[in-house]
Amino acid sequence: MTTLRLEIVTPEEKIYSEDVEMVTLPGSEGELGVYPKHVPLLTTLVPGELRVIKNGRETALAIGEGFVEIRTDAVSVLTDMALESEKIDVAAAEAAVERAKAAMKEDQTPEQVAAIQASLQKALAQLHVKRRRHG
Known part of the structure; x- marks a missing residue:
């Protein structure tokens, strides 16, 4: 199965760095779904839910404002907050x-x-x- 590398970084630490099947992000223009081989894009993020599908399972994080860089094989999220559900x-x-x-x-x-x-x-x-x- 084709995957892409998802990295989520806050000013304090790297929160997430894994190969995933899909990422859904709260973009400033609306929700943005990203699969492997997505067209390159740089956009802003708004506070909301970031969803990840890995090995067929969906997990979610609450994220704050930030930026996302999407490449064909990777997604890099720079945000001021990222919390897994269990840590909220x-x-x-x-x-x-x-x-x-x-x-x-x-x-x-x-x-x-x-x-x-x-x-x-x-x-x-x-x-x-x-x-x-x-x-």
Whole structure:
């Protein structure tokens, strides 16, 4: 079976480096499915669910903002957050959502609003992945 190399890197560490059958990414223009021999592409990522199919099994990670470089035989994801479902702390993510919602009610600069929205989207992505995978 043809595979492609998936590498997921955050500023802190390399999270994932394996040969996979398919990757689905939350691209800025919508969901993007990548199979081996995909046309080369460089695009931005938004917070959401990254799904991987390996050996016929699907797994998911919550990812933050970042970039993806797609080559015919590899996908490189550079993101500010990548968490496997098992590592997501639901209580912490729910608290982050509440903090962000409360902060949005206060007067904020455009830069602060953007940062709050980014935090909110990352927390919501974590909750989505955790709830989808574990009910």
